Amino acid sequence: MTETHPPVPFTATDYAARMTRATDEARQAGLAGVVVAPGPDLVWLTGYQPPASTERLTLLVLAPDQEPTLIVPTLELPDAEAATGAPRLRLVGWVDGTDPYEAAGALLRADGTFGVSDSTWALHLLELQRALPGTRYRSLSRSLPMLRAVKDRAELDRLDLAGAAADATYAEILRRPFAGRRERDVAADLDALLREHGHEQVDFTIVGAGPNGANPHHEAGDRGIEPGDAVVLDFGGLMHGYGSDTTRTVSVGEPRQEVRAVHDVVRRAQQAAFEAVRPGVSCQEIDRVARAVITEAGFGEQFVHRTGHGIGVTTHEPPYLVEGEEQPLRPGMCFSIEPGIYLAGRFGVRIEDIVTVTAGGGRRLNNSDHGLGVVG
Amino acid sequence: MTETHPPVPFTATDYAARMTRATDEARQAGLAGVVVAPGPDLVWLTGYQPPASTERLTLLVLAPDQEPTLIVPTLELPDAEAATGAPRLRLVGWVDGTDPYEAAGALLRADGTFGVSDSTWALHLLELQRALPGTRYRSLSRSLPMLRAVKDRAELDRLDLAGAAADATYAEILRRPFAGRRERDVAADLDALLREHGHEQVDFTIVGAGPNGANPHHEAGDRGIEPGDAVVLDFGGLMHGYGSDTTRTVSVGEPRQEVRAVHDVVRRAQQAAFEAVRPGVSCQEIDRVARAVITEAGFGEQFVHRTGHGIGVTTHEPPYLVEGEEQPLRPGMCFSIEPGIYLAGRFGVRIEDIVTVTAGGGRRLNNSDHGLGVVG
Numbered sequence: 001m002t003e004t005h006p007p008v009p010f011t012a013t014d015y016a017a018r019m020t021r022a023t024d025e026a027r028q029a030g031l032a033g034v035v036v037a038p039g040p041d042l043v044w045l046t047g048y049q050p051p052a053s054t055e056r057l058t059l060l061v062l063a064p065d066q067e068p069t070l071i072v073p074t075l076e077l078p079d080a081e082a083a084t085g086a087p088r089l090r091l092v093g094w095v096d097g098t099d100p101y102e103a104a105g106a107l108l109r110a111d112g113t114f115g116v117s118d119s120t121w122a123l124h125l126l127e128l129q130r131a132l133p134g135t136r137y138r139s140l141s142r143s144l145p146m147l148r149a150v151k152d153r154a155e156l157d158r159l160d161l162a163g164a165a166a167d168a169t170y171a172e173i174l175r176r177p178f179a180g181r182r183e184r185d186v187a188a189d190l191d192a193l194l195r196e197h198g199h200e201q202v203d204f205t206i207v208g209a210g211p212n213g214a215n216p217h218h219e220a221g222d223r224g225i226e227p228g229d230a231v232v233l234d235f236g237g238l239m240h241g242y243g244s245d246t247t248r249t250v251s252v253g254e255p256r257q258e259v260r261a262v263h264d265v266v267r268r269a270q271q272a273a274f275e276a277v278r279p280g281v282s283c284q285e286i287d288r289v290a291r292a293v294i295t296e297a298g299f300g301e302q303f304v305h306r307t308g309h310g311i312g313v314t315t316h317e318p319p320y321l322v323e324g325e326e327q328p329l330r331p332g333m334c335f336s337i338e339p340g341i342y343l344a345g346r347f348g349v350r351i352e353d354i355v356t357v358t359a360g361g362g363r364r365l366n367n368s369d370h371g372l373g374v375v376g
Numbered sequence: 377m378t379e380t381h382p383p384v385p386f387t388a389t390d391y392a393a394r395m396t397r398a399t400d401e402a403r404q405a406g407l408a409g410v411v412v413a414p415g416p417d418l419v420w421l422t423g424y425q426p427p428a429s430t431e432r433l434t435l436l437v438l439a440p441d442q443e444p445t446l447i448v449p450t451l452e453l454p455d456a457e458a459a460t461g462a463p464r465l466r467l468v469g470w471v472d473g474t475d476p477y478e479a480a481g482a483l484l485r486a487d488g489t490f491g492v493s494d495s496t497w498a499l500h501l502l503e504l505q506r507a508l509p510g511t512r513y514r515s516l517s518r519s520l521p522m523l524r525a526v527k528d529r530a531e532l533d534r535l536d537l538a539g540a541a542a543d544a545t546y547a548e549i550l551r552r553p554f555a556g557r558r559e560r561d562v563a564a565d566l567d568a569l570l571r572e573h574g575h576e577q578v579d580f581t582i583v584g585a586g587p588n589g590a591n592p593h594h595e596a597g598d599r600g601i602e603p604g605d606a607v608v609l610d611f612g613g614l615m616h617g618y619g620s621d622t623t624r625t626v627s628v629g630e631p632r633q634e635v636r637a638v639h640d641v642v643r644r645a646q647q648a649a650f651e652a653v654r655p656g657v658s659c660q661e662i663d664r665v666a667r668a669v670i671t672e673a674g675f676g677e678q679f680v681h682r683t684g685h686g687i688g689v690t691t692h693e694p695p696y697l698v699e700g701e702e703q704p705l706r707p708g709m710c711f712s713i714e715p716g717i718y719l720a721g722r723f724g725v726r727i728e729d730i731v732t733v734t735a736g737g738g739r740r741l742n743n744s745d746h747g748l749g750v751v752g
Binding site: 051078119121215 | 499513
């Protein structure tokens with residue numbers, strides 16, 4: 001276990017402040033309020049995470065001049081009452097056989113436009129639209145995309161800890177054997193190491209050896225890893241409720257010249273994008289900087305995804321570093337910078353760090369060496 | 377491991393038949409088609425399950441006189457191509473920075489009403505509504521609630537196997553020690569036993585001892601289990617892709633008289649509801665039968681949830697046995713019958729079996745004894 005301080009727990013007051021901010025930002029954006037079903041927004045706003053998202057409605061309603069209210073199935077009330085943010089919430093139970101959308105309707109302005117959390121089930125949104133035909137809805141990622149994007153000190157602390165744990169995991173995996181083992185064996189090692197270093201949840205442990213590395217979303221399979229393989233390692237999860245996500249590419253034994261050459265391009269692209277980070281620069285600009293380096297080297301067509309995504313209580317959230325995203329970077333934003341080159345049937349290379357924006361530029365939360373790691 | 381035959385794998389033809397049926401049923405219901413995002417409906421229709429539901433659109437579009445089409449992020453195309461149903465699908469990739477909703481729009485009749493899978497993210501539904509303002513949507517559970525409800529022989533085989541594995545798990549847990557261990561220790565045993573008996577996924581292992589049993593959604597905590605406790609055990613998951621879900625209530629040592637009395641009421645309610653099962657009876661009627669027995673005994677207020685839910689590729693789906701659900705039972709439907717009584721601060725009792733409808737009545741897929749099990 002990396003030597004770390006445990007973060008100060010969030011309090012009901014912290015959650016209340018977030019709910020107030022969300023309500024204020026909604027008003028400024030011309031919304032009558034915000035509705036939030038179980039998922040990362042609900043966790044961030046209240047600390048409440050029901051065991052599962054289901055067909056039974058759980059819904060937080062935030063609106064000006066109204067107490068934050070959580071509509072919840074009566075049989076889940078004991079769980080909701082135990083959430084850290086609960087003391088600052090009005091809890092309204094509903095029992096099977098009654099209509100929870102009517103209960104929600106009583107809290108929504110009949111002609112209002114509301115932000116709705118992205119992962120709310122369509123089932124629930126359609127029922128709200130039916131129960132309240134005068135209301136309109138916009139996804140939170142369209143209407144308040146930056147609500148969770150700027151992290152405060154307590155959140156940055158957690159992201160720093162998660163990043164350090166990911167670095168420690170990478171340092172140890174370099175000492176494990178690769179040749180002759182299956183991708184999924186190395187993935188299991190990554191999973192165990194992340195947990196050893198404090199993660200309570202592992203979201204992904206991608207091990208893409210040889211040609212599998214050319215599929216950016218390949219997870220880990222039965223392929224035996226062979227000497228000479230380039231292997232993409234992309235792993236992360238949640239620690240103290242906040243995410244890690246890092247990628248390094250390693251070579252089993254002495255790197256082949258073509259792997260070296262491609263790796264060098266990706267490394268330069270990642271560095272250039274990192275150096276472009278500063279407040280006021282647009283998200284898409286970071287993508288363009290990384291893409292220009294790779295295109296210049298002749299691999300533009302092989303960089304098949306955006307350059308990065310935000311990270312916080314999830315490992316995938318706004319801001320997205322993608323063409324068309326004109327949001328300016330602001331101090332406290334945290335996101336991945338992860339260019340890659342994917343040569344179908346041969347191999348792939350990706351390098352990824354989490355980066356936070358400071359007044360003076362970018363600061364990496366991952367600090368593992370960017371060189372092509374050599375494993376045995 | 378229980379001695380069982382492995383089920384015959386589903387084929388691309390099986391999935392094609394399901395897609396055809398969904399398209400036909402949609403047309404009969406007056407819909408222009410069906411759109412399905414990642415989740416159980418997509419698994420059932422195509423065999424495809426991407427690693428996660430995300431902000432990147434994956435969408436199956438089914439409409440008459442049109443080839444079934446799966447819109448998928450280009451970087452996930454290799455995963456989609458590997459799905460069993462893929463040979464009967466047209467796959468359309470889209471890359472970051474382009475608008476996938478326009479791609480979807482080209483496949484949807486501009487003035488059509490479409491069924492949309494329940495767990496589709498609100499984000500995606502709102503974008504479809506924006507891109508195609510003339511289209512309308514209804515949740516699949518409202519528009520085609522019974523699409524997956526009637527199981528065919530191959531599905532029943534899987535549900536039978538899952539039920540038998542749950543029974544075997546219960547038989548073994550009765551021989552494990554309870555007194556002096558924590559709820560979560562027994563839950564870990566249940567998890568391990570379900571997997572030993574063939575489950576690839578465990579969805580819940582509820583262990584509610586003493587007063588915790590009175591919270592129907594209590595999972596399992598640090599409470600030490602004590603002699604005299606009534607303990608609710610509710611566990612299930614997926615085996616060969618199909619669900620198990622069973623509940624028994626046990627007593628640690630000789631049962632107390634009040635536990636015996638309440639248990640007897642629940643047992644009679646469960647039996648009465650089971651005996652009421654036959655084709656043509658409405659879902660709500662089964663709920664009423666169970667509720668009548670419990671109300672008659674003076675515990676109506678303490679039966680705080682519906683009587684049951686369907687089961688298939690999920691452990692919670694239509695048909696719901698709840699007041700207001702007028703759908704008639706049909707042969708091949710599978711659902712839980714799980715009445716309970718919850719005495720706040722004291723204890724709870726629930727008994728649950730999965731039941732399938734046959735021409736002649738109900739058949740239980742769980743056959744563990746209904747008596748109050750006595751554990752040490």
